[in-house]
Amino acid sequence: MILPGFPEAAPLAGLAGGLLIGLAAALMLLGAGRVTGVSGIVGRAFGINDSGMSWSSAWTFVIGLPLGAFLVATLKGGFEPDFVPLPLLAVAGVLVGFGARLGSGCTSGHGVCGVSRLSQRSLVATATFMIAGIATVAVMGAQ
Amino acid sequence: MIRTHLPPLVSGTLFGAGLALGGMTDPARIRGFLDIFGAWDPTLAFVMGGAVLVMAIAWRFVPRMAHPLFAPKFSLPDRTDLTPQLVGGATLFGVGWGLAGLCPGPGFAVLAIAPLEALVFCASLLAGMLMHRVFFDQKAKAPAHASQ
Numbered sequence: 001m002i003l004p005g006f007p008e009a010a011p012l013a014g015l016a017g018g019l020l021i022g023l024a025a026a027l028m029l030l031g032a033g034r035v036t037g038v039s040g041i042v043g044r045a046f047g048i049n050d051s052g053m054s055w056s057s058a059w060t061f062v063i064g065l066p067l068g069a070f071l072v073a074t075l076k077g078g079f080e081p082d083f084v085p086l087p088l089l090a091v092a093g094v095l096v097g098f099g100a101r102l103g104s105g106c107t108s109g110h111g112v113c114g115v116s117r118l119s120q121r122s123l124v125a126t127a128t129f130m131i132a133g134i135a136t137v138a139v140m141g142a143q
Numbered sequence: 144m145i146r147t148h149l150p151p152l153v154s155g156t157l158f159g160a161g162l163a164l165g166g167m168t169d170p171a172r173i174r175g176f177l178d179i180f181g182a183w184d185p186t187l188a189f190v191m192g193g194a195v196l197v198m199a200i201a202w203r204f205v206p207r208m209a210h211p212l213f214a215p216k217f218s219l220p221d222r223t224d225l226t227p228q229l230v231g232g233a234t235l236f237g238v239g240w241g242l243a244g245l246c247p248g249p250g251f252a253v254l255a256i257a258p259l260e261a262l263v264f265c266a267s268l269l270a271g272m273l274m275h276r277v278f279f280d281q282k283a284k285a286p287a288h289a290s291q
Contacts (some may be wrong), residue, residue, distance in 0.1 A: 017166065
């Protein structure tokens with residue numbers, strides 16, 4: 001489906017992907033009793049922080065991420081992601097990792113699990129990282 | 144064993160599949176969403192909308208359940224305080240997110256699609272988390288709050 005005025009947008013694929021992500025987080029919530037904060041789970045898997053989750057459960061989740069992406073990439077016949085240069089990726093990675101720990105969460109934990117729960121902390125965090133991201137792209141340019 | 148590990152494995156796989164299906168494994172799409180003053184790509188809004196919709200329904204079941212299906216009790220974030228750390232951390236996170244077009248979920252999911260770029264991003268992300276632990280956790284030593 002093409003969204004009028006936005007030739008690059010993939011609204012139906014986006015919605016389908018979002019519903020799957022929601023199902024993933026719902027399964028974690030109703031099955032394991034936890035929010036799906038990827039930064040917290042990744043930190044737990046690598047022994048950096050304690051999110052209460054068991055080490056092996058954290059690892060099974062982290063391994064599932066590329067597994068699921070691989071399955072979809074195979075079904076769709078591959079992707080050609082467009083990355084920024086490696087040094088910029090490295091700087092950005094440090095900021096994302098440090099910021100996620102300092103801010104107690106990331107796009108999944110605050111943006112999906114917290115916003116859907118109307119957590120005030122998550123609404124503030126989500127609005128903040130959205131504005132910071134928009135400002136960064138505005139200054140640096142999208143390409 | 145299966146009861147404790149199947150939910151996170153299925154959840155992680157569904158999560159990674161959803162990210163890939165929604166186009167979130169392409170940094171250009173995420174940066175396109177943040178580029179509201181340029182050629183705006185609203186796809187991420189549909190991803191977030193779909194995920195929040197399902198989770199808003201899921202939250203409604205929590206008060207009615209004595210315990211999660213496969214665990215003895217719920218362990219949910221309970222902090223409500225707005226702190227400088229929350230806003231400062233989210234700001235740094237947002238700058239990195241805008242620079243790379245990647246956050247932790249897509250960063251690890253993309254290991255299956257572009258291993259070199261993903262490894263650089265994921266290793267840096269872990270380094271950033273370690274730096275936070277070195278700088279802040281030492282003096283804090285308060286009981287660790289569950290992260291969102």
